C-alpha cells in the first residue's frame with residue numbers, strides 16, 4: 001500500500017505509506033508545530049535532526065517544533081527504526097510534508113491578504129506580505145485542512161536556502177539527561193504501579209518441571225504470581241520485593257531439557273557443519289576473468305556478540321477492559337503491536353503501543369520481549385499498571401545476540417597476483433528475527449506459554465540490504481565473483497539483528513583479505529585498493545582518511561602498526577574509510593582511528609560525527625574484546641566481568657572527517673563504521689606484529705593461536 | 711501481605727542533596743532503590759545491580775560509589791549527593807554545562823554515573839590529566855561510545871572550575 005503523487009511517482013520516504021499530512025504535523029493554537037514522527041529516539045539523536053528539518057522547511061524557530069511521542073494510537077506507521085534509515089524515510093517524509101503544508105498556507109494567506117503567494121515570506125511562522133500585510137500559520141490553521149493526502153507537488157527548499165540543517169544543532173534531549181530528569185522508560189511511574197520480574201531458563205526451550213512458590217508468597221509486598229506454561233513471573237508492590245521473590249523462585253525452580261549449546265571452542269566448525277539453506281546471493285562474470293595461475297583462500301570468523309545496552313530492557317503495561325496499553329522502547333511500535341495482538345489473541349485495535357525512550361539501542365534487543373512479559377504479567381494485576389525490568393543477566397543472556405559467522409574468501413590470481421575471480425562464502429544464522437515481520441511471533445515469552453508458538457529460526461532479508469550477506473558483495477571492481485550464503489536451519493543460540501548485521505564480519509573478512517593480497521604483491525594497501533576502486537565517492541573517503549591520517553608518512557614497526565579499510569554500508573548507504581593505528585605485542589591497544597565518511601546531505605554534522613565516533617568505539621570493543629561465552633548448557637558471560645567491553649582508558653582517539661555533499665540524498669551514519677573499523681584494526685595488527693588474526697576478537701589468546709598457525 | 715519481612719523495615723535518616731529526610735525501609739536494601747522509588751530521585755540509573763557498570767553512582771561523603779551495591783544503612787548519617795543535587799538548569803555544575811557544550815553522549819543512560827565519578831575526581835584533583843580522567847572513569851561503562859567527548863567535557867569543566 002503506497003501512495004503516489006498526481007504524476008504517478010511514489011511519494012518520498014515514509015510519506016508513501018502515510019500520505020495524510022495531518023498525520024505528520026499540526027499547528028497548535030499556542031504557536032507551536034506538533035510533529036509526529038513514526039521513527040523513535042534510540043540514542044542516535046534523530047529527534048534533533050527532525051526538528052532541524054521541520055524548522056527549515058516551515059521557516060519556524062526550532063523551539064516551536066514539538067515532537068510527539070510515537071504511538072500506535074496516531075503516529076504514522078514507519079515500520080522499524082533500524083537500518084540507518086530514519087533520515088531517509090522519516091526526515092525526507094517530513095521535509096516534503098512540511099513543504100506541502102507551507103505551500104498550502106501560503107496559498108491561503110495570499111487569498112486572505114489579497115496578494116500573490118509569490119510575494120509572501122515566512123518569518124518564524126508569521127507570513128509576511130507587501131506593505132506589512134501579516135498573518136501566520138496559527139491564524140490560518142482553522143482554514144487550512146491538513147487532512148489531505150500529500151500531492152507531491154510542493155518542492156522542498158533547495159539546499160542553499162536551508163538555515164538549520166547542515167549545522168550542528170544542540171541535541172534536544174541532552175539537558176534532561178545531564179540534570180537527571182526523568183526521561184527514560186525506566187523512570188516512568190504510573191499511579192498504583194506494580195513491579196514485575198520474570199523467571200527464565202538457561203537454555204532455549206527448557207521446561208519448568210518444579211517450582212516452589214511458597215517462599216516467594218511470604219515476601220512482604222508480594223502481590224501475585226503469574227504462570228502460563230513455562231512462563232513464570234511475579235508481581236510485587238516494590239522493586240525490592242519483586243527481586244526478592246524472583247530470587248526465591250529461582251532457587252526453587254528446576255528446568256529440564258532445552259536446546260544444547262554448541263561447543264564454544266569449535267564454533268566455526270559447528271557453523272560449517274549444520275543443516276543450511278544455501279543461496280548464491282550475487283555473481284558476476286566478465287570477459288576479463290581468465291584462467292588462474294594461483295589461488296589464495298582464507299577463513300575469517302566472528303563470535304556471537306551481545307547488545308549490552310547499559311540499561312536492562314524495561315516495559316510497562318496496563319489492561320483496561322478487554323485491551324492493553326503498553327509502553328516500550330521497541331524500535332517498531334506497529335510491528336510490536338501486531339505481535340502482541342497475535343500472542344494475546346486480541347484484535348489489533350485492543351492493543352496500543354506507545355514509545356518511551358530507552359538506553360542506547362543497537363538493534364533487535366530485549367525491548368520487544370520485555371513488552372510481552374509486561375503484558376502477560378499485567379493480566380494478573382487487576383487493572384493496575386505493571387513495570388517489568390529485566391535483570392542484567394537476562395540482558396546479557398536472553399536477549400537476541402548478533403550471529404556468529406564464518407566467512408571464507410578465495411581468489412583466483414593471475415601470474416602477477418592480480419585477482420581474476422573472487423568467491424565469498426559465509427555460514428551464519430539469519431540476522432533477522434524481528435517481531436511483526438514473519439507469520440509467527442518471535443517474542444521470547446511466546447515460545448514459553450502453555451500453548452507455545454514455535455521458536456523461530458532467523459532469516460535474511462534479500463540483498464541489497466541483506467542480512468548475513470549484507471556487504472558480502474565487494475565494493476571493488478573485480479572481473480568475476482560468486483557470493484554464497486549458507487543460512488543455518490538450527491538456532492540453539494538466539495540471534496537477530498545487531499548493528500550492521502552481517503556487514504561487520506563480511507567487511508572485516510573482505511578488507512583483511514584485500515590486505516593479504518596487497519601484502520603478497522608487496523603493494524601499498526591504499527594504492528592496491530584505489531587501483532580496484534572505480535566509485536568516485538568511495539575513492540574520495542579512502543583518500544581523505546589516508547590523507548588525514550598521514551598514511552604516506554606513517555612509521556610502523558616496533559609494535560606499532562597501521563591498517564586501512566573501507567566499505568559502503570549495504571553497498572548503497574554511507575561510505576566510510578578508516579585508518580587505524582595500533583600498538584602492543586600481546587594485548588593490542590588501538591591508539592587512534594581516523595575516519596572519513598560520506599553520508600550524502602548532512603542534517604546535523606555533529607550528530608553524524610557523534611554516531612560515527614560511537615560506532616567506531618563500539619566496533620573497536622567488538623573487535624578487541626567481545627565474545628559471548630557459553631558451555632553446553634548455559635550462556636556463561638552473564639555479567640560485565642565475563643562480558644568485558646572497552647573501557648575509557650582503552651578507547652582510542654577518534655577523528656572523523658565528513659565529506660559534505662549537500663545535494664545528495666541523506667544516508668544514515670549509525671552503522672557505517674562497524675565493518676571498516678574491524679578491518680582496519682586487524683590490518684594494523686598485521687602491520688605491527690606480522691600476524692594475521694582472522695578470528696575475532698583480537699585477544700591475546702587469539703593472537704597466540706594465530707601465531708601458532710602461521 | 712505477610713508480616714515476616716515487614717518487621718525488617720526501619721526508619722532510616724538520610725541526608726540527600728543537602729536535605730534531611732527519613733525513609734521506612736529495610737536497612738539492608740540497596741540505596742539505589744530508595745533513591746529512585748521512595749524519594750523519586752530517578753536520575754541515578756539501574757544498570758547491573760552489581761557494582762560493575764557505574765550507572766547508579768552517587769557521592770557519599772564525596773566519594774563516588776555504586777548505590778546499587780550500597781546498603782541503606784551504610785549511607786545513614788552521611789552526605790549523599792545524586793545527579794539531581796549536582797546542579798540545576800539555572801545553576802548547572804560546570805560538569806553538566808561542559809557535557810552540554812561538548813554534546814557528550816549518545817543515549818545518555820550512563821551519564822549520571824559518569825558525572826558523579828567525575829565530580830568526585832575534581833574534588834580530589836582540580837587539575838587532572840587526561841589519563842587520570844580516563845582511569846577514574848574506567849569504573850563507568852558507556853556502550854554508545856561517547857567516551858572521548860565525555861573526557862573532553864571533564865577536562866573542560868576542570869579548566870572552568872580552575873578559572874573561577
Ligand code: FES
Pocket residue numbers: 755756757758759760761762763764765766767776777778779
Ligand atoms: S547499577 Fe550500580 S554499578 Fe551497575
Ligand code: FES
Pocket residue numbers: 043310359360815816817818819820821851852853854855856
Ligand atoms: S551514552 Fe549511551 S551508554 Fe553512554
